[in-house]
Amino acid sequence: GQSLEQPSEVTAVEGAIVQINCTYQTSGFYGLSWYQQHDGGAPTFLSYNGLDGLEETGRFSSFLSRSDSYGYLLLQELQMKDSASYFCAVFNTNAGKSTFGDGTTLTVKP
Amino acid sequence: DAGVTQSPTHLIKTRGQHVTLRCSPISGHKSVSWYQQVLGQGPQFIFQYYEKEERGRGNFPDRFSARQFPNYSSELNVNALLLGDSALYLCASSSTGGGAYGYTFGSGTRLTVV
Numbered sequence: 001g002q003s004l005e006q007p008s009e010v011t012a013v014e015g016a017i018v019q020i021n022c023t024y025q026t027s028g029f030y031g032l033s034w035y036q037q038h039d040g041g042a043p044t045f046l047s048y049n050g051l052d053g054l055e056e057t058g059r060f061s062s063f064l065s066r067s068d069s070y071g072y073l074l075l076q077e078l079q080m081k082d083s084a085s086y087f088c089a090v091f092n093t094n095a096g097k098s099t100f101g102d103g104t105t106l107t108v109k110p
Numbered sequence: 111d112a113g114v115t116q117s118p119t120h121l122i123k124t125r126g127q128h129v130t131l132r133c134s135p136i137s138g139h140k141s142v143s144w145y146q147q148v149l150g151q152g153p154q155f156i157f158q159y160y161e162k163e164e165r166g167r168g169n170f171p172d173r174f175s176a177r178q179f180p181n182y183s184s185e186l187n188v189n190a191l192l193l194g195d196s197a198l199y200l201c202a203s204s205s206t207g208g209g210a211y212g213y214t215f216g217s218g219t220r221l222t223v224v
Contacts, residue, residue, distance in 0.1 A: 004152075033212045042200060043153065045212040087152050091210045097143065097166045098209040100152035 002026040004101035006088055011107045012078055020073045020104045022088035030091040032064050032071045033098065038084045046073070046086075075106070083108045112137070114203045114216035122222045123191050131186040131219045133201030141165075142184040143202040143209060144176055147218075153200055159184055160207035188221075196223045 004024045012018040022032065031050040035043035047055055049064035049071060061074040075082055085103040092099065115134045123129050135142050141160040145153035158166035159178035173189045188195055198220050202213035 030210055033209070035213075035215075042215040042217050043213075045214060048212045050211075089152075089209075091208055093210075095166060096208040097155045097158055097168070098213065099155065100145075102150075102152045 002090065002092060002095075002099045004088055004090060004099065006086075006101045006104045008102070009105045009107070011109065013109050014078055014080060016078050017074065017076045018078060018106065020075075020086050020088075020106070022071050022073075022101060024069050024071075024088070024090050024101075026069075026090050026092050026099065028092045028094035029066065029069075030093045032062070033089045033091070034060075034062055034073045035087045035089065035100075036084050037087065037103070043087060078108045080108050080110070082106060114201055114214050116199075116201050116216035116219050118219055119217065120220045120222075122224060125191055125193060125223055127191050128187065128189050129191060129221060131188075131199050131201075131221075132183065133186070133203075133216055134181075134183045135201070135203035136214055139203040139205050139214075140182055141204045141207045141209075142178055142182065143204070143213065144184070144186045145200040145202060146170075147198040147200055149197075156186070158208055165207050191223045193223050196221060 034046040037043045047062040064071040089100045143158040144156040147153045155168035157176040178184045198218045201216040
């Protein structure tokens with residue numbers, strides 16, 4: 001089967017940096033994606049890592065280590081609008097689907 | 111270009127009834143996946159369709175069915191509704207099957223079963 005683990009909650013202050021970790025167990029791993037979801041909204045795609053290393057998109061960066069079955073999302077210069085749930089998801093080539101973690105709720109305080 | 115459109119946005123049904131949810135993917139995307147999201151959890155995979163063929167099915171009962179039309183739009187059908195079917199139903203559009211490089215989600219249909 002497949003499983004993903006990420007912390008349930010993270011709190012940080014405006015302007016700070018926060019890292020949200022994700023560990024996974026899956027066969028046929030193809031890539032790790034991250035999504036943001038505000039209350040009442042739909043998930044929005046943030047980033048994709050297929051190879052080891054860091055991908056940077058503005059204030060957000062995502063990292064993958066395939067050998068460690070581990071990745072993280074790094075959010076810099078936190079803003080109040082970053083308060084949301086963040087989900088990691090792995091694509092499994094055997095099953096042909098993406099499986100999501102249960103999400104990390106990020107609260108940004110002034 | 112329009113994004114992923116889902117209809118209806120909200121729906122209230124009674125136990126035992128049937129519901130049909132609709133989705134139009136991004137133009138040019140041939141894959142549609144359906145997910146169920148219960149409050150406080152991540153989206154759970156229900157179905158994936160690619161080029162009008164079912165390519166994946168999640169661990170959901172046979173009361174759940176779906177299809178994809180020639181224009182790549184899709185319907186999710188749920189029969190004999192249970193209270194536990196109350197959730198946000200998300201349609202995910204991707205150019206490759208299963209969202210390998212990421213999905214674009216619709217705004218979802220919030221289904222309440224009473």
